[in-house]
Amino acid sequence: MDVKRTELGQLGEFGLIEHLTNGHSPRNKSTIKGIGDDAAVLDHENFQTVVSTDIMVESIHFDLGYTPLKHLGYKAVVSNLSDIYAMNATPKQITVSLAISNRFSVEALEELYAGIYKACDYYNVDLIGGDTTSSLKGLFISITAIGQGEKDKLVYRNGAKVGDLLCVSGDLGAAYLGLQILEREKHIYKDFPEMQPVLEGNDYILQRQLKPEARRDIIDQFAKSQLVPTSMIDVSDGLASEIRHLCHQSKVGAFIEEGSVPIHPDAYQKAIDFQHDPITCALSGGEDYELLFTIHPLDADKVKFMPDVVILGEIVDKNDGIHLHSKSGRRHPIIAQGWQHFSNS
């Protein structure tokens, strides 16, 4: 197959940015000026602005051995938008900074940007700025997302009160299991390069890992039901870690019922296949990008009729700690086991 390869140096930094961002016009009224000046310019009506930033590093957050660049671009945007939705706000703009080695061609970056723009289209967001430079080794993607929310409807992590109900959208643990499949196939491929990867039948789980979505639909549901959660956080590092963040900032404790933790049947079965405990995958697996939130108990009815949301547990006094009530009736303290990038273990 004849694949076109244009070296980055042929375009230069400014030529490259122009090449990658050409032909995309702003879709949000608030985007006055996008790429091409010292800074982008945003207008605002009677809203507050929310800002979130993330950096993704090759070999730490993603492996290009099994992550198509287009999926990577899409996912990098989604993980940032998820933070904006977790404020009960609407993302409007993003900036993208890249550091890339000469190993990448212009065509490779076009793929990455195709994914970035696909996410922008789907979530109605404008790419308004960026910086593209070289790295000696590897790919680094830093994205800043900017959104708007109504002052009285923004939801922070610190608003959970004793007696509030703890809820979560979607299902948990599948993205982690998708990663396990991809890692397994990568290792098999290393040892037996002639073997084809066995990915069939794992569509749902793989899609959760490779092309996750942010829960804009849940935010829309909140607006329709006139529900403002008392606190909210997105589930990027695993349910256990996020519950602990939320409780820490709200100065409360919590319990969740093991039987209420939503696990997709495919993820459940795959966990068993891998000889993992499904509930551990749901608690400690990352990258679900679901929304974990608390509501006042009087709002319980609103949530009960909301599709794809379950009530997981309850907020309790800080001194009562943070626990999982197992199906067998035991109380297990919930310990953070999210990604610890810096630990040596």
Next chain:
Amino acid sequence: MDVKRTELGQLGEFGLIEHLTNGHSPRNKSTIKGIGDDAAVLDHENFQTVVSTDIMVESIHFDLGYTPLKHLGYKAVVSNLSDIYAMNATPKQITVSLAISNRFSVEALEELYAGIYKACDYYNVDLIGGDTTSSLKGLFISITAIGQGEKDKLVYRNGAKVGDLLCVSGDLGAAYLGLQILEREKHIYKDFPEMQPVLEGNDYILQRQLKPEARRDIIDQFAKSQLVPTSMIDVSDGLASEIRHLCHQSKVGAFIEEGSVPIHPDAYQKAIDFQHDPITCALSGGEDYELLFTIHPLDADKVKFMPDVVILGEIVDKNDGIHLHSKSGRRHPIIAQGWQHFSNS
């Protein structure tokens, strides 16, 4: 000497961010919520928001062999704020994303953050968010700066008109020569490790490289003189490159007078010592962080009385091209020679 070294893994990602950002409260009224939630929250009055982003990569943009981490943090912020001032706006908030290898200790990052916060203090800016993760190799710093400006007073790159005067603040080329000194001393040190670096007598030039400032004072002068430039850009990649950007976006040509290009006497002398042409250093050397702008000719008097600003040349028709008028009366086309990170040369 007993230097304390705390490994990054001892704190973990969230502990590290908390450790590095603790005890700094917001100074801008518009900063409603800073670090510690899914996103920061900004309020706004009757202003437009401007956003700029940059990524700096070890061994590409900086060499830790001669760049103290505190200076690096300061400079990383300044280079972003400079973009906001170049819109005739006031920076209010920044986010900082880092990817760092285990080679760095917590104490090293404290130094970096000391520089970041020093710049925040000096420029009255709030650090409102960030992400800190590991890299397999090297240090990556991505900063997004957010500012505010009055709608009718924001200055873009595309507003220069034929007949406008081209002006620049400060002096040019010194930062580049500072880098040459540091590079020279590094090479000498490699060959003769017992030798001490010879940095004395180069204070001005070295400071321009190691601790540059953004020209907030010029923006203040504009406000005081009720002057709104017709176009503006900051000089980060060298005068030649920036003039070309400005002309390209404004669809005009320009000429500058060699004799009017401001070069500090120390930089002039150092260029001669290095057997460089001083005007070439001023045209092609980067990292000056001065402001290049155009004004309507009727505003010439306002600029003449402005300290540290000179009129360099004039905007002409696009077909007349972009030229340097040399002291000897010749016309040289101005070619971009800014940093080309991706070229193989």
